[in-house]
Amino acid sequence: MEPILQVSGLTKTFHANGKPDFTAVDQVSFLLYPGETVGIVGESGCGKSTLAKLLCRLLDVTEGTIRLCGQDITKARDRELFGAYRNIQMVFQDPLTSFDPRRTLGDGIGESLRNAGVSKTERERRVVELLEQCGLSETFAGRYPHEVSGGQCQRAAIARALAIKPKLLLCDEATSALDVTVQQQIMELLKELREKEKLSYLFICHNLALVQSFCDRVLVMHEGKIVEEGTTDQVIFYPQSDYTKILLDSIL
Amino acid sequence: MSEGITVRRQKRKSSHTKWKLCFFLTLVILLMVIALFSEQLAPYDPYEQNLMEAMQPPSTKHIMGTDQHGRDMFSRVLVGGRTSIFATLALVAVIALFGTVVGTLCGYYGGRLDSLVMRISDVCLAFPGLVFAMAVAALLGGGISNAVLALAVISWPKYSRVARSQTLALKTAPFISAARLSGCGSNQIILRHILPNILGPILVTAMLDIGTMMMELAGLSFLGLGAKPPVAEWGNMMSSGRSMLQMYPWVVLSPGIGIFISVALFNLLGDTVRDYLDPRNSRSR
Known part of the structure; x- marks a missing residue:
């Protein structure tokens, strides 16, 4: 192998x-x-x-x-x-500083999809899917990093890392x-x-x-x-x- | 119990800042509207001479009196305000934009260009600004646009310093690495992630700078290197009245009041914006 x-x-x-x-x-x-x-x-x-x-x-x-x-x-x-x-994707040590403080978690999670040219509606759908996969409800897509706890933020960070299906x-x-x-x-x-x-x-x-x-x-x-x-x-x-x-x- | 009290006090303080911000913002907007429509608002033609009425003290007919050519001071202060305020805003906008772009690029890419640009800005910061601006303005000749250019040449490093240090602090943040892993190129990282995050300090610097720049522009005009007579501008109006200060103080005091009010207003607005954007001032965003 x-x-x-x-x-x-x-x-x-x-x-x-x-x-x-x-x-x-x-x-x-x-x-x-x-x-x-x-x-x-x-x-x-x-x-x-x-x-x-x-x-x-x-x-x-x-x-x-x-x-x-x-x-x-x-x-x-x-x-x-x-x-x-x-x-290859990475999950960082400190979840709160690994998200842009001026952007929502949904923005951060969808960023790699956006850079890959995925349309906005498709992106929003995928972000919700990823959040749910990581045990967060879709309302988290609209929240800012300082509005969520460390654990929730780390879940979002994992969702972000999974967005483009890394191996x-x-x-x-x-x-x-x-x-x-x-x-x-x-x-x-x-x-x-x-x-x-x-x-x-x-x-x-x-x-x-x-x-x-x-x-x-x-x-x-x-x-x-x-x-x-x-x-x-x-x-x-x-x-x-x-x-x-x-x-x-x-x-x- | 005591916790309840602190929470309430903090809440009151932050709503107080918001209220202050609205208040000063309204006043500044009012000032700018007045400056914009000064020609319509002025009771007399600011350039019409009437030697029969020269050097009139303030009265109901001319509330700020008249100058040596019999021109109505109130109208001249209004129209002069437009020149002063909009030239200052243009100046601050130009230096804030240029300084931020240069500072962000230097901070982000570093290297030799960064060293070179920062040494140049060190020289600019070490040199007395007004003296340098006087030299440049004298070289370029009079006129308000040349005065703006002269001040811009010496004043941009302040912004590039702020932008550079903020960029350096952000560059190593995990969210920038995360953005890179999301496939963002350098341009996207600068535009999407760095600039929005450094805008706060830049905005505060710019707001607090408006007052200073207004004084320096008026200063250049006072020295005869800015707006040329007969153009109404606060600095040169003060300059042309200075020999008559003891006999006819209103000729100097009227534009002085204009400068005082607008500098104070812009400074107060700048202070409030700084308080409002202070991260310790907890806000929903």
Whole structure:
């Protein structure tokens, strides 16, 4: 089976004036197959979010390649990149700031459809459909981000990510800004979507319990490198690297 | 109990701001309507000389008196207001538009162009504005449009600074990344997401700037670098009356009242707009 995401030797180095270069992501390679859920865990500042941004090409890659659905998107620009965004979408950590404060949630959800040239009436119909799919009523289409709660906003963000039917959903700590009960509901929603839409996930998280219940495989990141890789149970119950042991000890 | 009281107080305060906004907006609109129809409203022809009635003090016939050529001061203040107010509005509109466009592009794209433009604007901000405007106006020759141009050349960086810093703050916001993932190009991101979000601070800066710009335009005219006599304009009216200040103070005071009222009104409106748009002032939008 062909992997949906193929990352090899991915490196990102930040150059700052007067400071030594900082390598946030260092020679990261992994594969992600269709229908699979891969978790990325690691402490704050280990490069998880930078990796997510690189995969969405929100940052430019220093070295290495990213292949998405067989297509090399490492250097993709403009049209080519918009094409890639039909396959990969992202859910952000803070739901409230991931929507334009001056635009309604419906506007935000329908934006990718609008850019894809979908007519206004069709767009409105799809937005309602997406909201309902994510457990929100259609009245939310007319609300502004500051008028809804964090959980509701994150549901809207998931609806937005699903609008153009991507194959891979990148969740960058999508639940960490929410309280525990809401977190649970969002996880249920993500699981449901996995069944129904045959989505693959790259699930960035520092909550190992969530990773354990949700992911098939786990990558452990430390200082920009992947230090351990394996099935979730394998990594959690039989950690190999020292860092993973420390990480597990600090939680359990 | 105490919570109820704070809620009520906040509510009262925000409705108070709204009321103030309506009030000052009405007054400013009234001022502009008067300025627009000043020629119809003026009781006398502002340019008609009548030396028999020169230097008349305020009376029922000429409520602001007459000047050295016997022209009715009230009519001249009204007609002068049109020149002053609309030249100022044009000036502020031009610099706000230009400054915002330049600032947003610099903030969004960064790089060498940004450094260059920001150094130029540093120079403009460090240089005394009126002195530079005087030099430019003197170079271009008199006339109100040249005075507007001269002030525009030195005043736009204020807006580009505001627009640039706001754009820089927004550029890294998650919703901009989300828009990019939704397939928006740079143009769409700037037009749909950045500009609407930075418009508030720009509008406030512009509103508060109207008063200052009106004074500076009047200042240039006073120095003889703006509107040329016999065109009625508050600055040059004050200038032509200044030698007679002790004997015939109304010749200077009348346009002074005009400047005072309009600058105060625009400043008060600017303050109220700022209060109204303040995010702490909770509003439905």
